[in-house]
Amino acid sequence: MKINSPRGTQDILPPDSFDWQFLENKAHEISENYNYQEIRTPVFEYTELFNRGIGEATDIVEKEMYTFEDRGGRSITLRPEMTASVVRSFLENKIYGRAQPTKYYYIGPMFRYERPQSGRYRQFHQFGVEVLGSNDPDIDVELMAMGIDYLEKLGLKDFFVELNSIGCPECRPDYVADLQEHFSEHEEELCSDCRRRLTRNPLRILDCDECAETTGNAPEILDYICSQCHDHFAQVKEGLEQLKIDFHIEPHLVRGLDYYTNTVFEVKSHDLGAQNAIFSGGRYNGLVEEIGDRDVPGSGWALGLERLLLVLEEQRDEDIKSDLDVYVIKIGARAEKLSLSLLRKLRRAGFSADTDYGDRSVGSQMKDADRKNSDYSIIVGEDEIQKDSLTLRDMNTGEEKMIAQDKIVDVLADKIQ
Template sequence: MLIKRPKGTQDIIPGTIEKWHYLEEQIHKVCREYGYQEIRTPVFEATELFQRGVGETTDIVNKEMYTFLDKGQRSITLRPEGTASVCRAYVENKLYAQTLPAKLYYLGPMFRYENTQAGRYRQFHQFGIEVLGADDPLVDVEVINLLWDFLQRLGLRGLQVHINSVGCPQCRAVHGEKLLAFLMDKKDKLCPDCLSRLTRNPMRILDCKNKDCQALITNAPTTLDTLCPSCRQHWEKVQHYLKLVNIDFMINPKLVRGLDYYQKTAFEVMAEGIGAQSAICGGGRYDGLVEEIGGPPTPGIGFAAGLERILAVMQNQKIEIEDRNKAGVMVAILGDKARQEGFRLAGQLRQKGIITLMDLMGRGLKGQLKYADRVGARYVLILGEEELAKGIIIVRDMKIGDQQEIALANTVEFIEKQINSSEFEI
C-alpha cells in the first residue's frame, strides 16, 4: 500500500459507522428535548480566533494547532475545539439580538497536532453545547444535566463527574497572589513547566502531573479557598442544583482546565478502561470569552464530549447497538428475463421502505442464496424462467428455512405483510 491515511486520522467504515449514526441520533434527540439548536461553523477559521479565544498560554495554541497560510497569505487554522467558533458565529450573526439565551449544540471533527495514543487522535470528533447570555447557576446545572442524561441513555456505567470552581478574574488574581506567596520558598523545586506557569497562569500549577510538584502543592491554596462572595454563591448554588437532579459529583479543587477562558464552574467526566486519556467530556463557564472576541459582554457555558472516547467506553463495557441495516429481502434471479422482472420488483419493494438487495455479481442461485445469508436477508425471492412462465415467485424464509410459491403479482403486498407482522424479527 503506497498511500496511507495521515497519522492520527481514522477511516470509519461499514461495521463501525452504524455506531456513529446511533451516537449522532442520540445527540440530536437529547439536544432537541432540552431545547438546543444545532449550529454548524467552518472547520477552519482565522488563526487569531483561537489565539484570542482559546488563549496564548494554552498547549492547544502553543503546540497543537494545524496552522497554514492559504493562497491569499491568510493564516488559517483547523479548529482545535468548538467553543471559540460558536462564540464567533454568535457575534458575527448577531444572535444576541435574538431571543436569549442562545442554546446551541455542535457536532463534528476537531484537529490537534499531537502525538497519538489511545483515545488521542489528530482528527477527532466532539459533540458540544453552549449556552450564551445566561449566567444563572441553574444554567450550569442544565448543561451538566444534559450531558449526564445523554451518557446515561447510552448506558455508560461507572462514570465520575468532577467539578470545581476556578473563580472570576478578580478572585483568581487573589488566588494567584496567595499561591505565589505559598510557593515563594519552594520555587526552585518546581518543574520547568510550572516555573513558567508561575508568571503566566499560576493556577495551572495546581493540576501539574509532575510528582514533585504534586507533593509541593498538596497544601497549596486552591481557587475554592479564595472565591469572592459572588463566585462563592454561584458555586454553592451549582452544588445545590446538582443534588436536586441527583447527579453524583466529586469536588476536585485541583481540576483546573487548560483553556484560558474558563471562569467559575469547571467540570469533567471521567471513565475507566479506555487508557490513560480518561476524560470523555470537559466543560465550564466562560463569561468573558464573547467580549474577548469582540462581542457584547455575554456569559457563556458549555462542554465538549469526545465521541471516540465515548465509543471506546461503549466498547469497553460491551454496549451493543441494534443493527438496523440488515436486508429484508434479497431478490434472486435466474436468466435475463427474470433479471429484468426482478429488478423492477426490487424497485417496488424499496418504494415501500423495505431494504432490498439483488444480485449484482452474476452469481448462480447457490451463490445468491449464500450472499443473502451473508448479508442477513430475511427473505429471498426466487425468480427464474419457470416461475415467470407460471406467473409465480418463490418466497424463501431464510430464518425458518421454508419456502412457498405465491402469485408474482401479489409479491409486494405479501412481503409487506410478512415484514410488518409481529412475528417478523431480523
C-alpha cells in the same frame, strides 16, 4: 509509491461507521430532548480567532494547531475545538439580538497536531454543547445532566461529577497571587514547564500530572470566592443534588484561562475506572468579550467521540450490524430483468433491499443473502415469472411462500414494521 492516510488520521469503515451513526443519532436525539439546536461552522477559521478564543499561552495554540497561509496570504487554522467558532458565529450573525439563551450543539471533526496514540488522533471528533446568553446556574446543571443522559442512552452507567468553582475576575486574582507565592516556595520541585507557568499562568500548574505532589497542599480557590460566586456554586450543587447526580468537590480542578468563570466540571464513571473524564466543560462568561466586544455569559462541554467509542467497545459484547430487509435472488435472464424493477419498487416502499450483481448460482446468492444479514429473500425464477408470483423466504426459519407479484410490498410490510 503507495499512498497512505496521513499520520494520526483514520478511515472509518463499515461496520465501524455504524457505531459512529449510532453515537451521532443518539447525540441528535438527546439534543432534541433538551431543545438544543445544531450549529455547523466552517472547519477552518482565521488563526486570530483561536489565538484570542483559546489563548496564546496554551499548548493548543503554541504547539498543536494546523496553521497555514492560504493562497491569498491569510493565516488560516483548522479548528482545534468548536467553542471559539460558535462564539464567532454568535457575534457575526448577531444572534445575541434574539431571545436568549441560545442553546447549540455540534458534532464534527477537529484537528490538533498531537502525538497519536490509542483513541487519540490528529483529526478527531467531538460532540459538544454551548449555551450563550444566560448566567443561570441551572444551565450548568442542565448541561451536566444532558451529557450524562446521553451516555446512559448509549448504555453506560455509574457517573459522577468532579466539580469546582474557579471564581470570577473579581475574586480570582487574590487566589492566583497566593497560588503563585505557594509555588514560588516550591519552585525547585516543579517541572520545567511549570516553572515557566509560574509567572505566566500559575493556575495551570494545578493541571500538571508531573507536579501533582507539589499541588496537593496548594491553596484552594473555594476559600477565596466572592459571595456572588459562592451563591452560583451553591445553586449548582443544589441542582445536582435535586437531580440525584453524584458529585464531589475537586478543589484543584481548574481551567487555566482567564475567561473561565464559576463552574468547572469533569464527568467520570465508576464503571469505567475513574481515571479519565468522559466529558468536561465549564462556564466561560469572559470568552465572548475576549473574541468580540460584548459581555455575554456562556457555558458548555465537549466530548471526544473516538475515546467514547473505545469505552463502548469494551462495554458491549455484540457489534452493531447492518441489517438488510430483503435480498432478491435471480434465476435466469428474464428474472434478471424483472428484478431491476422489483428492487426499485421495494426500495421506494422503504425497505433496504439488495441483490447479486455477478450471475452467480442460486446457492451463492443464498449465501450472500445470509452474509448480508438479510431477514428475507425473494426468489425470482422461471416458475415464478410464469405464475406472476415471487417466492418469499424467511431467512431465519427457511420457510418459503409463493406470493403474487403485486402483493409483495404489502406482505413484506406486514412482516417488517
